[in-house]
Amino acid sequence: MPLSEHEQRMLEQMERALYAEDPKFASALEGSGLRTYTRRRVYQAVAGFLVGIALLMAGMVAQQIWISVVGFLVMLGCAVLAVTGWRKAPKPGEQPAGAPHGRRQVRPKRSMMDRIEQRWQRRRDEQGGQ
Structure with a gap:
């Protein structure tokens, strides 16, 4: 809506x-940060996959099996990177997977929108009192 x-x-x-x-x-x-980094990594993996296809085809044309095998391995590795990178991408507002969990927080963590709304309300109250 x-x-x-x-x-x-x-x-x-x-x-x-x-x-x-x-x-x-x-x-x-x-947009900078972990999501952009992950997205960039997925795009690089897709480009590497295309390079792997080119190596595979070049090995077939040149009748060099080892070039085709290298191309296939590059394709396989890049496909794994792309899939794992895409799945690990944090959703908006989500804490990254590698964030430390060892510290105990004294007060509950407020969401970003709660903090923004609180600041907005405080600013409106300050302007209304003047």
């Missing part, structure tokens, strides 16, 4: 406020 104009304006205001408050964090949310 698409957002209403009022909701879109509020979202734009929240984005501007986030950029004004913490531009480093806001730019980190735009």
Whole structure:
């Protein structure tokens, strides 16, 4: 369901406020990080798979079995990398798989949207009191 104009304006205001408050964090949310790295790794694996196909075909044309075997192994390795990389990609808002779990948190961790809403509400309260 698409957002209403009022909701879109509020979202734009929240984005501007986030950029004004913490531009480093806001730019980190735009797509850099683990998801982009994983996506890039999958694309590289697909390119490697295509190189493997080319080696396989070249080995068949040149009648060199070892080139075909190397091409097949490259294809197999890249296919495994692509599939495992795609499955390991974290969903938006999800904690990465390699994150440390050993420390115990004193207070429950709030979601990013909760923190943004809290900051937004605090800012509205401050502006309303002036």
